[in-house]
Amino acid sequence: MHGYSGKILDVNLTSGEIKMRPIEQDWPKKYLSGLGFNARILHDEIPPGTDPLGPDNVLVFGVGVLTGTAVPSASRTEASSLSPLTGTFGTSNSGSHWGGELKYAGFDSLVIRGKAASPVYLWISNNSVDILPAGHLWGKDSWDTIREIHKQYNDEGVQIATIGQAGENMVRFACIENGPYDAWGRTGLGAVMGSKNLKAIAVRGSGPVRVARKQEFLGTLAETRAAILGSPFFGPVSRFGSLLAATPFNEHGALPGRNYQKGSIEGWTETRTRKVLHKYSNRNVGCMACPIACAHWVEIKEGPYAGLRLKDMEVTPLLSFGAGCDVDNLPAVAKLHETCQRLGMDMVSSGNLVGFAMELYQRGIISEQEVGFPLQWGDEKAVLSMLDMIAHRKGFGDILADGVKRAARHFPEASKYAMEIKGLECFQVDPRARWSTWTLGFITNIRGGDDLRTRNPVENLRFNENPVPYFTEKFNFPDDIYNGLDMPEPLKKEIFDPETKDVNIPKMNKWAGDLMSVYNSLGMCMRPPVLHTVGPTLFSRLYSALTGIDMTPEEIILAGERIWNLIKLFNIRHGEKPSDCDFPSRFYEEAVSAGPAAGRKLDREQVKNVLKEYYKARGWDEETGMPGPEKLAELDLHQEPQNIKFNSF
Numbered sequence: 001m002h003g004y005s006g007k008i009l010d011v012n013l014t015s016g017e018i019k020m021r022p023i024e025q026d027w028p029k030k031y032l033s034g035l036g037f038n039a040r041i042l043h044d045e046i047p048p049g050t051d052p053l054g055p056d057n058v059l060v061f062g063v064g065v066l067t068g069t070a071v072p073s074a075s076r077t078e079a080s081s082l083s084p085l086t087g088t089f090g091t092s093n094s095g096s097h098w099g100g101e102l103k104y105a106g107f108d109s110l111v112i113r114g115k116a117a118s119p120v121y122l123w124i125s126n127n128s129v130d131i132l133p134a135g136h137l138w139g140k141d142s143w144d145t146i147r148e149i150h151k152q153y154n155d156e157g158v159q160i161a162t163i164g165q166a167g168e169n170m171v172r173f174a175c176i177e178n179g180p181y182d183a184w185g186r187t188g189l190g191a192v193m194g195s196k197n198l199k200a201i202a203v204r205g206s207g208p209v210r211v212a213r214k215q216e217f218l219g220t221l222a223e224t225r226a227a228i229l230g231s232p233f234f235g236p237v238s239r240f241g242s243l244l245a246a247t248p249f250n251e252h253g254a255l256p257g258r259n260y261q262k263g264s265i266e267g268w269t270e271t272r273t274r275k276v277l278h279k280y281s282n283r284n285v286g287c288m289a290c291p292i293a294c295a296h297w298v299e300i301k302e303g304p305y306a307g308l309r310l311k312d313m314e315v316t317p318l319l320s321f322g323a324g325c326d327v328d329n330l331p332a333v334a335k336l337h338e339t340c341q342r343l344g345m346d347m348v349s350s351g352n353l354v355g356f357a358m359e360l361y362q363r364g365i366i367s368e369q370e371v372g373f374p375l376q377w378g379d380e381k382a383v384l385s386m387l388d389m390i391a392h393r394k395g396f397g398d399i400l401a402d403g404v405k406r407a408a409r410h411f412p413e414a415s416k417y418a419m420e421i422k423g424l425e426c427f428q429v430d431p432r433a434r435w436s437t438w439t440l441g442f443i444t445n446i447r448g449g450d451d452l453r454t455r456n457p458v459e460n461l462r463f464n465e466n467p468v469p470y471f472t473e474k475f476n477f478p479d480d481i482y483n484g485l486d487m488p489e490p491l492k493k494e495i496f497d498p499e500t501k502d503v504n505i506p507k508m509n510k511w512a513g514d515l516m517s518v519y520n521s522l523g524m525c526m527r528p529p530v531l532h533t534v535g536p537t538l539f540s541r542l543y544s545a546l547t548g549i550d551m552t553p554e555e556i557i558l559a560g561e562r563i564w565n566l567i568k569l570f571n572i573r574h575g576e577k578p579s580d581c582d583f584p585s586r587f588y589e590e591a592v593s594a595g596p597a598a599g600r601k602l603d604r605e606q607v608k609n610v611l612k613e614y615y616k617a618r619g620w621d622e623e624t625g626m627p628g629p630e631k632l633a634e635l636d637l638h639q640e641p642q643n644i645k646f647n648s649f
Contacts, residue, residue: 002212003065003547004028009107009129011122013196014055014114018129023108028549029559030636032521033065035091036563037109038080042089043570052084053170053195055115061102064523067288068103068209071542072225073525075100075288079184081192085172085403086423086448088571090187093452093520094178095287098203101159105205116197121149125204134199141165141342142177149202162200163190164344166391170194171401173349173425177341181311185346187424187447212548220541224534229291232481233528238284241294242315246273248461253597254433255323258377259355260419260586263433264595271329272322277313280330285311287525294527298334305335312337319428320351325358325383332380339384343391352425353400353407354386359417366411371396422580424448432587433597434464436473437508443581444509444614446567454512456503457531458485467502470606471613475501486535487511488554506613517560562635565627569637578624581611
């Protein structure tokens with residue numbers, strides 16, 4: 001095949017069987033690759049009642065079809081499983097070089113099932129696969145594991161996905177580290193690896209990615225690169241990365257300060273934004289094929305963390321620890337980031353859990369005796385100690401290791417302080433202070449309280465206006481950005497007011513979910529310079545030239561909608577209820593206490609109404625959010641899944 005390797009690798013850790021099968025003939029057009037293939041496999045193979053931490057759960061890595069090529073920012077791989085945190089579709093996306101290496105080694109997807117009798121790791125190299133003992137690696141953190149494997153093969157080009165101690169101990173929000181500095185972070189996939197006694201997956205390959213129509217592909221690739229570099233977002237994002245968001249969130253009063261008690265923090269700009277970035281970083285780091293290089297190489301040269309070197313200063317650990325736990329300096333945030341990477345724990349969930357515990361301590365619900373030490377806001381040493389306790393399930397950390405929803409059940413009155421949606425700890429932005437396509441997406445997206453599955457391609461973080469409360473947001477961009485947005489013209493006229501350009505939030509939310517499904521299936525990064533410029537038209541041209549399988553822009557976005565609906569069906573089958581698509585009670589019952597958003601809280605009826613409009617835009621039942629027969633028939637999802645048969649490898 002062109003673009004694809006054409007093979008899915010299947011490893012049964014219980015029996016030791018290694019099998020393969022070709023990609024199903026209709027999958028490339030219907031599900032694209034990456035997330036799409038993962039969704040189809042998990043929907044077909046994981047029945048209701050499966051234990052996420054049992055041997056019958058399945059873990060899948062799906063490489064985007066554009067990954068491994070020179071398409072700008074095409075480096076992404078989706079990992080998916082039944083989540084031990086939410087009990088529904090667990091999935092996470094990561095870049096760097098691991099996915100490209102798996103493609104070069106000969107595989108588009110890797111399926112892992114069963115449980116090894118003792119710790120093992122996988123070695124995949126140019127169509128050769130071995131299951132090898134990992135007793136010498138078990139108990140090591142992820143960085144030490146990576147060093148050991150590189151030393152064993154005398155090759156630092158080996159790409160390694162691994163778990164740390166949190167995954168080994170089945171912390172329900174453990175992540176899978178992608179090399180030392182990246183990760184498949186959310187929904188607890190590291191715990192799934194730990195439950196299977198799988199320590200790491202090491203990959204090395206040298207095979208080619210075959211291109212069907214080379215000149216056409218190279219021409220479209222050049223257009224894509226020019227579009228990304230020409231985006232007005234390119235310069236700022238290339239310089240400051242996701243740290244750009246830290247200042248406007250504080251200005252809007254949308255920070256998750258002290259577990260969502262403070263939307264703005266005094267001294268924030270002078271201590272925890274790009275204003276002080278130059279003290280710790282003077283160069284950027286990029287993933288495979290990426291011209292943006294939005295991450296920062298950080299070196300701490302003085303103070304208690306002197307000598308710390310890592311890729312850091314992303315907005316996620318900054319909001320999670322710097323705001324959520326009120327840690328007031330970037331070196332300490334970098335140390336907490338490093339700790340999560342070494343132990344293998346999702347930083348959003350980790351900061352959320354520690355912030356939750358700090359609030360319980362503040363309110364006298366838990367005591368110093370129960371924890372083992374004081375849990376005062378801003379105490380970075382206490383946060384470090386708690387992270388270690390969680391990863392090793394020691395003492396009070398054992399309670400937190402099961403996630404905030406389960407942890408809250410241990411204490412009276414604690415549930416009101418548990419900031420989660422569908423069992424997944426909330427991303428660190430307060431919807432009371434900033435209501436937008438993005439924040440509505442926290443309750444509509446397919447994996448829970450998360451920010452990365454419904455990104456409005458033209459959301460303007462500098463402004464915070466809702467002309468029609470809950471239903472519209474201001475556009476506030478020049479006309480050329482509107483005119484250049486890759487969206488079908490009839491839909492564009494539905495989503496944007498023809499005179500004011502105000503954005504219809506529920507309709508944009510539907511578009512954004514489908515578009516993000518395309519991104520996560522093709523292997524593209526969704527940083528603003530890409531998301532703003534690359535849509536179904538360029539995707540259809542890139543895909544068609546690479547694979548030789550012609551797809552129109554309409555077919556590309558329809559595939560995204562199909563994938564979204566398939567995952568929704570999976571979630572419903574595994575117990576998701578209409579009432580789960582809702583915000584924590586705190587956002588309705590407790591107004592923001594101070595700052596620019598003082599006095600604001602969510603209106604439950606308004607949220608219900610806008611959710612109905614979102615369901616209507618999706619063609620789902622407006623009361624329940626259930627995809628009906630007509631929508632499923634339109635998406636060719638009405639047939640029951642077929643049994644999958646594997647051939648010996």
